[in-house]
Amino acid sequence: MQVRSESIKSTAQLIFTDCAGLPAAPMQAQHRAAAKPKAKAAGKRREVKVGGKRVKTTDGHAHCIVPEAMALVGATRDQARGPGIDQVGPRRIGEMDEQGIDMEALSINPFWYKADRDRAAEVVRIQNDRLAEFCATYPDRFVAFASVALQYPDLAVEQLVHGVKKLGLRGAAVGASVAGLEFSDPKFHPFWAKAEELGVLIFIHPQSTPDLAPRLKGNGWLANTIGNPLDTTICLSHLIFEGTLDRFPKLKICSAHGGGYLPQYAPRSDNSLRVAPEMDTGVKLKKKPTEYLRDMYYDTLVFTSEALRHLAHEVGVNRLVIGTDHPIPWQSQSVDHILKAPGFSDKERRMMLGETAAKLLGIKPY
Numbered sequence: 001m002q003v004r005s006e007s008i009k010s011t012a013q014l015i016f017t018d019c020a021g022l023p024a025a026p027m028q029a030q031h032r033a034a035a036k037p038k039a040k041a042a043g044k045r046r047e048v049k050v051g052g053k054r055v056k057t058t059d060g061h062a063h064c065i066v067p068e069a070m071a072l073v074g075a076t077r078d079q080a081r082g083p084g085i086d087q088v089g090p091r092r093i094g095e096m097d098e099q100g101i102d103m104e105a106l107s108i109n110p111f112w113y114k115a116d117r118d119r120a121a122e123v124v125r126i127q128n129d130r131l132a133e134f135c136a137t138y139p140d141r142f143v144a145f146a147s148v149a150l151q152y153p154d155l156a157v158e159q160l161v162h163g164v165k166k167l168g169l170r171g172a173a174v175g176a177s178v179a180g181l182e183f184s185d186p187k188f189h190p191f192w193a194k195a196e197e198l199g200v201l202i203f204i205h206p207q208s209t210p211d212l213a214p215r216l217k218g219n220g221w222l223a224n225t226i227g228n229p230l231d232t233t234i235c236l237s238h239l240i241f242e243g244t245l246d247r248f249p250k251l252k253i254c255s256a257h258g259g260g261y262l263p264q265y266a267p268r269s270d271n272s273l274r275v276a277p278e279m280d281t282g283v284k285l286k287k288k289p290t291e292y293l294r295d296m297y298y299d300t301l302v303f304t305s306e307a308l309r310h311l312a313h314e315v316g317v318n319r320l321v322i323g324t325d326h327p328i329p330w331q332s333q334s335v336d337h338i339l340k341a342p343g344f345s346d347k348e349r350r351m352m353l354g355e356t357a358a359k360l361l362g363i364k365p366y
Contacts, residue, residue, distance in 0.1 A: 043094050043097055044097065045097040046097060046098060046100035046335075048100045048335055048339075050349045050350050050353065051346035053346075054366045055349075055354050055366070056102045056103065056354045056363065056366045057100055057101050057322060057335060057354045058103045058321070058322065058354040058358055058361065058363060059101045059103065059105065059324045059326065059334070059357075060105050060203070060321040060360075061105075061107070061203070061205075061256050061301060061324060061326075062104035062105060062107070062324060062325070062327075063108065063325070063326070063327065063328065064085060064088050064092075064106050064107075064131075065077065065080045065085050065086050065108060066126060066130045066131075068130075069127045069130075070111070072119055072122060072126075073112065073119065073123065075111065082329075083327055083329075085328075088138075088142065089137075092104075092326075092327070093138065093141055095327065096141065099324065099326075099334065101335070102140075102354070103143065103354075103363060104142055104143075104326065105142075105143050105145060105170065105357070105361055106131060106134065106135075106143070106145065107144070107145040107173035107205065108127055108131075108173060110150070110173075110174065110207070112124070112147075113178050114151070115149075117152050120152065120155070121159075123147070124146075124147045124159050128146050128147055128159065128163050128167055128169065131144035131145075131146070131147075131169060132163075132169065143169075143361050143362075144169050144170065145169060145170060145172050145201075146159060146160060146162075146164065146169040146172045147159070147172070147173065148160055148163075148174065150174055150175075150178045150188065150191065151178050151179050153190050153191045156191050157190055157191055160172050160191070160194055160195065160198070160200075161198070164198055170362055171200035171203060171252075171361070172200070172202055172203070173203045173205060174202060174204055174205070175204070175205065175231075176204055176205070176206040176231040176232050176234070176235035177231070182234075182242075183235055183238065183239055183244065184238040184239050184241075189244075189248075192244065192248045192251055193248065195248075196248045196250050196252075199250070200252065201253075201297070201360045201361060202252065204235060204236075204253060204256065205256045206228040206229070206230075206231035206232045206256065206260065207228075207231060208223045208227035209226075209227040209230045209231045209234070228256075228257060228260070229257055229260035229261050230260060232255050232260030232261075233259075233260040233262045236259060236262050236296070237262060237289075239253075239292075240269070241269075241285070243284075243285060245295060245296075246285060249295070252297070252360060253296045254296070254298065254299065254321065254360070255296065256299055256323060257302070257323075258298050258299060258300065258301060258307070258311050259296070259311075259315070262293070263293055263298065263310075263314040263315055264307075264310065264311075264314075266289075266290045269289035269290060270288050270290050293314060293315045294315055296315070296319065297319050297356070297360065298311065298321075299320070299321055299322065299323025300320050300321065300322050300337065300352060301323040301324070301325055303331060303337075305340070305341040308320075308338070309341065309342075309343055312344070312348075317351060318348075318351055321352065321360070322335070322338060322354070322357070335353065338352050338353055
């Protein structure tokens with residue numbers, strides 16, 4: 001999701017950017033009871049089969065917004081990119097049916113990382129309640145990632161626990177840094193520890209690379225085209241090189257846009273400190289940097305068959321989940337991208353289309 005960066009005349013500066021199940025909890029049950037009657041979108045639903053076997057296609061990268069929460073920081077729906085991004089209902093389901101997407105894992109890109117504690121808490125509360133309502137209204141079409149105020153790690157821990165245990169959300173969606181701090185900063189260790197303890201997925205979605213804003217101006221929307229993949233690359237590299245993934249070895253992370261540039265040029269990371277040993281700060285990793293890539297997950301939004309083949313080669317096909325970026329119109333044929341890419345077995349296609357995501361998000365497969 002992309003919303004134009006600008007200063008808002010309020011207490012926060014707003015920066016938006018693109019881009020065997022969990023048990024039902026008490027609050028989730030309440031949401032279902034209070035939800036509107038189950039709605040169904042009109043139109044024929046594309047059913048995806050691989051090798052004659054029906055696959056529950058699960059999109060791990062899909063955006064929505066809650067205008068009521070945006071208003072708390074002076075933002076409006078018009079600032080959000082994507083047709084129908086504020087709608088989770090018949091229109092969205094109709095688009096999913098056309099694409100062949102059975103389920104979406106909804107996420108809201110952080111715009112509250114510079115908000116004060118009380119305002120950020122209210123933004124997150126409204127959003128998580130609304131996400132839970134969406135999932136309760138259409139339980140066979142949506143799951144969602146909780147929003148968290150990661151600039152206040154103690155609060156983020158509380159929000160994650162509440163979202164997962166009380167609202168039935170399946171993890172959390174975060175940016176790729178927090179107000180200038182990298183996720184590898186010890187400040188965030190309590191959050192990673194809690195996510196690891198809960199066994200839930202953390203979805204990382206970049207927010208451009210603000211430090212390079214002057215160089216990314218001009219034609220080509222470079223703040224997104226280059227800035228987003230670079231943001232993810234820097235984030236994941238810090239998590240690896242600063243030992244965060246060693247500290248939390250069972251942490252489940254999924255990165256948008258195929259993990260940015262890192263998997264495409266991964267072996268350079270294995271050689272950097274050999275070439276420049278004086279840049280070694282003393283962090284002792286338990287394995288080669290490239291080996292950590294196979295401990296994380298990535299979406300398949302890489303556009304070409306060759307890019308998908310190479311990504312699978314570097315990280316393992318069992319680490320890939322389909323990602324559409326819906327309703328941002330990056331790639332409307334995400335299912336066909338996987339079905340038609342040469343070199344994959346039926347089993348591997350089923351994993352990418354839904355089986356891996358189902359395990360990560362607690363979704364029952366067909």
